[in-house]
Amino acid sequence: PRVRNGFSHLNKNDKERIAVVTFFPENGVSDFQKAEIIGSQRENGWAIGVRSDFDFCQTAIRKIFNDSDFTGFLAVEYGTILSSANSINWARLLPQIVYHASAYLELVNQRFISFGSPVDVCVPTGNFGNVLAAVYAKMMGIPIRKFICASNQNHVLTDFIKTGHYDLRNRKLAQTFSPSIDILKSSNLERHLYLMANKDGQLMANLYHQLESQLHFRIEKMLVEKLQQEFVADWCSEGECLAAISTTYNASGYILDPHTAVAKVVADKMQDKSCPVLIASTAHYSKFAPAIMQALGIKELNQTSSSQLYLLSSYNALPPPHEALLERMKQKEKxxxxxxVADVDVLKSHAEKLIQNWFVRKSE
Structure with missing residues (x-):
């Protein structure tokens, strides 16, 4: 939604040459997230639900980008080049690097720590993008000591960091209260392993070919030890997630969204109390109202979506209510x-049809 919203503010000429299509897992986001995705459609931005999960959507997009026949056809036939606004595109990590740096400097500004003192960073992660941005922030000078990876029930990353074995065999994606990290195929891990292995591209190709063909790979002991020098990881159950939301609200009046709650649980488990832990809070709780209401023991679970939002906003909790989402839920017309369907060729067909309808029509 943020991407489409941003591109909707382009001037008229740029709108005629830049458009956005969002492929999202039809049943892999919360009702509020879906309302936000669909409601943020603009004249040059569209949403398409895919009957599958995030892993399929991301893998499909990567396959489309790697299909030189298709991308070449789009370039020649329509003068159109494809790009990505999620972390398939390295540019997605740039703003995340900035806010890891900003968070550290805010702690210094508040005199909570002195400049140069180390901190640990805990990130709820499935795709390894946000935590990789923290790695890059450290490489640029922010004194981060440990990276704490927080998983939900889909804890393939946690298992990998603990063992060096990335294993998707007999592992089925679970739908959880924290859907944005319901991911088994972590696209950004490859980037970090590449750096750790001294930019050995052939090793990465071999490992990820094995993952594709055999559903698992194992890195050598030396790389595991190198990884564990800076990374620790653990995972959070659904019950622990709800309990963290409840106890944090009762103690401070702050409502964690379920992803941030996952990070809070894991940070509490993994920190050694020798330096502060920065938790990356990744979403507003309003987008996950049913889970929040369950965590806070609010019984009116059968209310309409907008009623749930208004009820939560009446709590005067921190952070303040999500005004844009409240406005979106007021819209009468859907x-x-x-x-x-989950088929790469179908996604390609949708992309081409949208290109035809927008760019070709605009140029006529």
Whole structure:
């Protein structure tokens, strides 16, 4: 939604040459996230639900980018180049690097720590993007001591950091209260392993070919030890997630969203109290109202979505209510959007049709 919203503010000429399509897992986001995705459609931005999970969507997009026949056809036939606004594109990590640096400097500014003192960073992660941005922030000078990876029930990353074995065999994606980290195929881990292995591209190709063909790979002991020098990891159950939301609210009046709660649980388990821990809070709790209401013991779970939001906003909790989401839920008419099957060729067909309808029509 943020990407489409940003591109909707382009001037008229730029709108005619830049457009955004979002493929999202039809049943892999919360109702509020879906309302936000669909409701943020603009004249040059569209949403398409895919009957699959995030892993399929991301893998499909990567396959489309790697299909030189298709991308070449789009360039020649329509003068159109494909790009990505999620962390398939390295540029997605740039703003995340900035806020890791900003968070550290804010602690210094508040005199909570002195400049140069180390901190640990805990990130709820499934795709390894946000925590990789913290790695880059450290490489640029922010004194981060340990990176704490927090997983939910889909804890393939936690298991990998503990063992060096990335294993998808007999592992099925679970739908949890923290859907944005319901991911088994972590696209950014490859980037970090590449750096750790002294930029050995052939090793990465071999490992990820094995993952594709055999659903697992194992890195050598030396690389595991190198990884564990800076990374620790653990995971959080659904019950622990709800309990963290409840206890944090009762203690401070602050409502954690479920992803941040996952990080809080894991940070509490893993910190050694020798330096502060920065938790990356990754979403607003309003987008996950049913889970929040369950955590806080609010019984009116059958209310309409907008009623749930207004009820939560009446708590006067921190952070303040999500005004844009409240406005979105007020909209009486439901926006149309398309839904498609989980097939790469179908996604390609949708992309081409949207290109035809927008760019070709605009140039006529």
């Amino acid at each position: 926006m149309d959007y398309q839904v498609c």
